[in-house]
Amino acid sequence: MKRINGMLFVSIIPFFILIALFLFIPLFSMIYASFQGDGGTGFTFNQYAEIFQNFYYHQAFKNSIMISLLSSLIAMVMAIFAAYSITLFSKNIQDRILIFANLTSNFAGIPLAFAFIVLLGNSGLFTLLFRAWGWETLSSFNLYSWSGLILIYVYFQLPLAVMLLYPVYQGVQAGWKEAASLLGASSLQFWVRIGAPVMLPSVAGTFSILFANAMGAYASAYALTGSTYNLVTIRVGALTTGDIFARPELGSALAVLLGLTLIIAMFINEWLTRKVRRDLL
Template sequence: MLMALVPLLIWVFAFEIIPVFQMVVMSFQNSDGLGFTLDQYYKGLTTSLYLEAMKNSIVISINSSVAAMIIALFVAYSITRFTTGIRDQLLMVSNMMTNFAGVPLAFAYMILMGNNGALLLLLERMGVEAAGSFDLYSQTGVTQLYIYYQTPLAILLVYPIFYGIRTEWKEAASLLGASTWKFWRYIGIPVLLPGLLGTFSLLIANALGAYATAYALTGISFNLLTIRIAALVSGDIFPNFQLGSALAVILAIIMIFSLVVNELMLRWSRRRGT
């Protein structure tokens, strides 16, 4: 039985543990790849370019995750009210949309909402003045792309959570005179909260690690931490693998921090529920 796990262990060591270990070791080396130093972390945490990249990544991740969660709450609850056939079709569409990301998504948005996008030109001809001021290649545009591919994932993750609320609870609350608002305030939301917090943390981690969509849309002109890491590793004339590794470790720490905060909130919500 244990021998069946050997291929899995080899794969995990070869493609997960060893690369991460090498990245961490490289982050403590100087530009020549020799000696032990904290200079790479000092540069990453004091240089305005990288600090701005961290800020942009965190802000976009939080904003897109919050927007995706709000949309997913209403959509997922609506899906539970349909028949089984329609429900399966809607979930299949949502599952397909989760794979529409990266270069295809960026290209589609360029065609629709770029500087000469078809949708923006149509809105301008219809007299919508705000269409002319929209900039797809700004933080607002990048956030919209993130919301687009985060929302289907949020729907798939939030949808099963609603089945944790039993119909009998609603009926019992109604018989006791509780309004719909009171049911969701004292029963529904506390039951949903742990699952929603877990979904929210996954969305933040997903957005923090995203690279292809933003890079395909803006190249290196928009400052995100993943884009800066890629530029240091492969995009510059003189790559700096050590600094890129340090920034990757910082990104991993930010993700771990978000997961730790989520775990603390989960424990708080469970204690409050009990």
């Protein structure tokens, strides 16, 4: 028995090595670099002081938080109805829809931005089609703007939200609906008084995941707008790779603050979830 346990322990050593190489070492290196001067000239808080004093970086955090909140909220509202609609189909059709949702949730980054440019760009397929039909309002849609970014963010957020909310609806037991119906409750009353309160903690958790997913998105926004739109992830990439000149220490400090923002959001969500569950009990 001890020999088997020893072999199992040895077999998971490569897993821990991979975690250390690709998670902990880069994380500690980033934190260490954030407290270095330009060029690694010694310990300093100057990088953080510059971020807190520079309105340009304040705007980057504001834009990232706003676009993450708005896209996550839109995706959540749509996913709540979409996931419920999926449960009304047969099991075979549900499985096919979930496979499609899984595929589309992974369609992000540069390919997603390129697809939207082909369809809705200045010379995109639908843009030219709307212009030919005289639909000036639709043809004048600017993909390379705040609205375009929201559209792309919602596109890759929605399938993820559907996949996360679908099991929640499966947890709402049919027996509860039957019992509520026997007591004279309508379908709307069941969802308002039983279904929604039971689902609320899971909905809050899903929203937190969507927010973190949007805050960390980089490739789609960069491929669509380049460095012209001020988002935290774009600023980190620009400082690391050096659009003009590289400042990886300042980029590391921005990345650390971005991580802290996500941690704070997760703690707020956890507090709200516990509060909701305690109120339900």
